[in-house]
Amino acid sequence: MNHLSMEQILERIYQSEQFDEMRITRDQVHEMIREHLLLSHSPALGRQVNQIHDALIQRTIELSEHILEDEGYGKPPVPYAFILFGSGGRSEQTLWSDQDNGLIYGDSEHHSEDELEAYFNKLVACILQGLEMLGYPPCEGNVVSSNKQWRKSFSDYMDMVLAWFQEPEWENVRYLLILADMRSIYGTQALVHRLRTGFLDYVKEHPSILNDLLSNTLHHKISLGVFGHLITERYGEDAGGFDIKYGAYIPIVNGIRLLAIQAGLHASSTVERIKQLKGDSHIPESLANDWQAAFDVALKLRDLTPFQVENELYTTRGKLSGEQLTKEIKQELKVCLRTGIELQKFVKKSIGAHIEKEKEKG
Incomplete structure (x- = not known):
C-alpha cells in the first residue's frame, strides 16, 4: 500500500x-x-x-x-x-x-x-x-x-443448536451451517470454543446428521454447463455477467466446510480447513493443492466484482460483468469450476462412505 x-x-x-x-x-x-x-x-x-x-x-x-x-x-x-x-x-x-x-x-x-x-x-x-x-x-x-x-x-445457544440438530429441516440445517463458520x-473466545466443541461432538455421536448437512451443502451448483461453457446471467442489468459468489465461491466454501465438520476440525477459514484436512491425511495432498488453487481464483475474482455505495453503505451483487469476462478470465474460471465440480463429487462420496463406516461400527 x-x-x-x-x-x-x-x-x-x-x-x-x-x-x-x-x-x-x-x-x-x-x-x-x-x-x-x-x-x-x-x-x-x-x-x-x-x-x-x-x-x-x-x-x-x-x-x-x-x-x-x-x-x-x-x-x-x-x-x-x-x-x-x-x-x-x-x-x-x-x-x-x-x-x-x-x-x-x-x-x-x-x-x-x-x-x-x-x-x-x-x-x-x-x-x-x-x-x-x-x-x-x-x-x-x-x-x-x-x-x-x-x-x-x-446455555440458550447450546439448547438452540441441539434443537436444530434434533429437527434437521431445511432452515435448521441452514442455521447449523451458518454457525459452523x-x-x-x-x-471471551472460550465461549465460542465450547459451543463449537458441543456442535462437533454431536456430529461425531450422530454421524447420520451429515446426510442432512450434505443436501444443504450441495444446494448451490457450480455454474459450468455440461459442455464446459460458463452459465452466465441471462436477464437484467447483470446480463452476460457471471455470478462468482454463488456459481463458484460458495460451492467451494460449502464443500470444504462439510469435510471439516466431518473431520471434527475447529478451524473456520477455508484456507486453514484445507491445510488441516491435508495435514491430518483426510485428503490427498494433490487434491488439497487443486482445491486451494481453485479457491484462490474464486477469491480473486470475487474481489474484482463491481461495487456501489448506496445510502452510505458499501454493497455488491457479487457478479462479474460481461466486460470483465476476458478470454484469460474465462479460461481461469473454467479450471476453477471444473475443480469445484470434482470437489462436490468428492464430498458426496466421502460423506456417504463415512456414514456407512459408522453404521458398520454400530
Missing part, C-alpha cells in the same frame, strides 16, 4: 474515538486497496483487508462499551463474545462485506436474564449503529445480533 502502511492504518483505527473518524479511515483505505486489486491480487492483500475489517469491528465494540459506561449502564455484567458468521467468520471478507454477526454471553448466578438481556440489547444496538456508520449494511437474512435468535446466553472477534 503506497499511501499508508498496515501499521499506520491499524494505529489510526485503534486510536479513533468516534465512529465517523473510522469511516474516514475506511473510505481512504478502501480506495487505496481497490487500486491495488485492479493492478494485482494476492492472498496477502486479502489477509490485509480482513485485518482491517477486524480492527474496525473491534474498535467499534470497544467504543460501544465506553458509550454504555458513560451513559450509566456500567461494564458488561458477564463475559461475552461478539462473533462473526459468513465470510467474516471465515476471514474471507471483501472490501464491501455486510454484517453477519451474533453475541454469546456467559450464564450468571448474580444477574437475572432480564438484566443481561437489557444490557446486551443496548450494547448490540450501539455496535450495529456504529457498523452502519462505517458503511457495513445489515445482513439481508437477518443473521445479526439485533435478532434475538443470534444473541443469547451460552463462527469466529470470535472480541471478548
